[in-house]
Amino acid sequence: MAVEKVDTVVVGGGQAGIAASEHLSNxxxxxxxxxxNRIAEKWRSARWDSLVANGPAWHDRFPNRDFDDPDYDAFIPKEAVADYFVDYVEQIKAPVRCGVTVEHVERTSNGGGFRIMTSDGAFEARHVIAATGAFQNPAIPPLVPSDAPVHQMHSNDYRNPEQLPEGAVLVVGAGSSGAQIAEELMEAGRQVYISIGAHDRPPRRYRGRDFVWWLGVLGKWDMQTPGAGTEHVTIAVSGANGGRTVDFRRFAAGGMHLLGLTESYKDGTVRFADDLAENIANGDANHLALLEEADAYVARHGLDLPENPEERKRWPDPACLTDPTRELDLQQAGITTILWATGFAVDYSWLKVDTFDERGRPLHQRGVSREPGVYFLGLPWQSRRGSSFIWGVWHDAKFIADQIAIQHAYETYQPAESNTKNLHVAALKEA
Known part of the structure; x- marks a missing residue:
């Protein structure tokens, strides 16, 4: 079979790969x-039915196309987000080939490029952009044996409450996915227990502005590294039901049972850390700190934005917070499902190059790997806090395409001295 040769192969046709294509074409x-699979497949088949974008339409988009929804403050449903990327591919005429699985990538024998083996044949390229992102393999901590008498699933496989067996549900993880799914299950009439670890809890809106606006004007989207010890702190935010602040005390008032970090399992009993009060307090502190910064910004710039005292009010501490549960017998609690909202692990096993740490995570600087010619795109904190958002990956993709273009410029460079010398020799011969 013939080998197809191209300058750059982009692996992944989601938001990162599409953004890369636009800038490479430019x-x-x-x-x-x-x-x-299909373009933006994970938005369609690896998300629950009611999911909407976590940021409003005016913000969570590429700069060169708006969503069709005329309400710029709306939180776009997942299918419409996927359709947006399909339309964007058509808009920029991106050379996307669907149904092609990349099996492995390795350097060519002469070391000048890469050989990419796929389900549709072989490619050779000088550059490879791994645009598969960070949400590849669902990660479930090895705490509860697979043969334990309880149904277990990852949030990646959750679709709706009717999908689960009857009974109570233990949701492990209280980031955006865990908080949203737990609230949906509670509103569907389920008894819900939620295990809460360290988290940030921004206001959904404050003084008439969405939190994404506040992070922008306060310069927080451009933070280049997470704070010390906060690399794995999740963000509890939701665009569901028109968007509202995630408040775990409000969840408890609705009947949800709050728990600390899940620690262990034995003989049908789950044990939890004694850190619930601390995790809730730290989430509150994060919430209030942003309100304080927002108020200071309003005062400093003399803005006429309405005060929002409701966002500072706190629901009463529930009994499950003041007297936390440390052990939970699943059968006695009626829990038939454990839903793990515990994130994802990267999987670059197909990329046979030396640019990973001992845990298989990419070693890179703003997406430029230590293996010449290999680039990463779609990683959280790739260049800044905003990298994991749709607009953020677009800007990261521009930087990566610029680096490839810079390499082209170096490779085509011809020294002026060499050109002058050649002209001199020709002139002497004529003489």
Whole structure:
């Protein structure tokens, strides 16, 4: 079978790969985007039915196209987000090939490029952009044995409350996914227990502005590294039901049972850390700190934004917070499902190059790996806090495409001295 040669192969046809294609095209760099499923597939089939974007339509988009929804403050449903990327591919004429699985990538024998083996044949390229992102393999901590008498599933496989067996549900993880799913289950009439670890809890809106606006004007989207010890702190935020602040005390008032970090399991009993009060307090502190910064910004700039005292009010401490549960017998509690909202692990096993740490995580600087010619795109904190958002990955993709274009410029450089010398020799011969 013939080998197809192209300058750059982009692996992944989600938001990162599409953004990469746009910027590569702007530089005139020949490339192909390989996607094993459909464009933006994970928005369709790896999310629950009611999911909406966590940021409003005016913010969570690429700069060169708006959503069709005329309400710029709306939180776009997941299918419409996927359709947006399909339309964007058509808009920029991105060379996306769907149904092509990349099996492995390795350097060519002469070391000048890469050989990409796929389900649709072989490619050779000088550059490879791994645009598969960080949400690849669902991660479930090895705490509860698979043969334990309880149904277990990852949030990646959750679709709706009717999908689960009857009974109470233990949701492990209180980031955006865990908080939203737990609230949906509670509103569907389920008894819900939620295990809460360290988290940030921004206001959904404050003084007439969404929190994404506040992070922008306060310069927080451009933070280049997470704070010390906060690398794995999740953000509890939701666009569901028109968007409202995640408040775990409000959840408890609705009947949800709050728990600390899940520690262990034995003989049908789950044990939890004695850190619930601390985790809730730290989330409150994060929430209030942003309100204080927002108020200071309003005063400093003399803005006429309405005060919002409701956002500072706190629901009463529930009994499960003041007298936390440390052990939970699943059968006695009627829990038939454990839903793990515990994030994802990266999987670059197909990329056979030396640019990973001992845990398989990419070693890179703003997406530029230590393996010349290999780039990463779609990683959280890739260049800044905003990297994991749709607009953030677009800007990261521009930087990566710029780096490839810079390499092209170096490779085509011809020294002026050499050109002058050649002209001099020609002139002497004529003489």
């Amino acid at each position: 530089h005139g760099i020949a490339h192909v985007v390989l996607e094993r």
